[in-house]
Amino acid sequence: MRLFLTKGWTGNQELASEFASEEAISSFVNSLDWSEFNSITLEQDSSNWISVSGNLTPDGLAIVFEENGVSHISDNAPQTIEELEDVLVLFLQSDPSFKKFGFKSPQESNASLAQKDHAFWKVRFKANEMRERRKRWFNFFVAIIIVGGFGSVFYLSFTDELKFLGRKTEYSTATVTAVSPRNLKGGSINVIAYGFDFEEIGYTGYFWQTSTTGSFQKGDLIKIKFAVDDPSRSKLIARIVNEGLLKKKD
Numbered sequence: 001m002r003l004f005l006t007k008g009w010t011g012n013q014e015l016a017s018e019f020a021s022e023e024a025i026s027s028f029v030n031s032l033d034w035s036e037f038n039s040i041t042l043e044q045d046s047s048n049w050i051s052v053s054g055n056l057t058p059d060g061l062a063i064v065f066e067e068n069g070v071s072h073i074s075d076n077a078p079q080t081i082e083e084l085e086d087v088l089v090l091f092l093q094s095d096p097s098f099k100k101f102g103f104k105s106p107q108e109s110n111a112s113l114a115q116k117d118h119a120f121w122k123v124r125f126k127a128n129e130m131r132e133r134r135k136r137w138f139n140f141f142v143a144i145i146i147v148g149g150f151g152s153v154f155y156l157s158f159t160d161e162l163k164f165l166g167r168k169t170e171y172s173t174a175t176v177t178a179v180s181p182r183n184l185k186g187g188s189i190n191v192i193a194y195g196f197d198f199e200e201i202g203y204t205g206y207f208w209q210t211s212t213t214g215s216f217q218k219g220d221l222i223k224i225k226f227a228v229d230d231p232s233r234s235k236l237i238a239r240i241v242n243e244g245l246l247k248k249k250d
Helices: 022-031 081-092 096-101 108-115 119-158 243-249
Strands: 001-006 014-017 038-045 046-054 061-066 070-074 170-185 187-198 201-208 221-227 232-240
Touching: 001 022, 014 022, 014 232, 022 038, 022 081, 046 081, 061 081, 081 096, 170 232, 187 221, 187 232, 201 221, 201 232
Parallel strands: none
Antiparallel strands: 001 014, 001 038, 038 046, 046 061, 061 070, 170 187, 170 221, 187 201, 221 232
């Protein structure tokens, strides 16, 4: 038989022993802190097993066993850890005297369980409640991370900052070198070319003229941002000098 162990309200079931023995049962039962919720399951197969669970206070202890796929619940709750150990050992030995606690099927026990607030239902309900609560919080934080991640990527892409992600950047002054109209369906748009130097090497960049950027002409000075390790990655930050206005003043 296999011996499974669950520690605490939210603990996962762990395989404690592939081949259970009286010594292993005694060791595990007596090594646990039964002031907290614990559960030990001894399994012959998926349809024949016994589980002792609960705590000494305030919920109490309970025993459940399944025989040929039919579950039975202890009508009289055990009072001590020694009784839990004894039940597991008797089940291991295939000794039917472990049924001395007056097991009943759920159908037979429902009325009395509701009246007595049976420990089994209390501990199982609380354990499931805690697991569901932890699951809900986990799903909530995962959703926040996913939404935040997609939101950050969308923002960086929208502001043309995605190409600078993880790169050191600097600012420089560039000069508009060309204004080239491009025909589009339903109209046209100007493509603005600019050039700048970094470490005595010349680089070029482009951006589309929009209502947000305003109009440009050749010779305008602009402020640009670029990636230090790849200056060809650059973008417009602001206009510095409008060459057209300077000529008008002259």
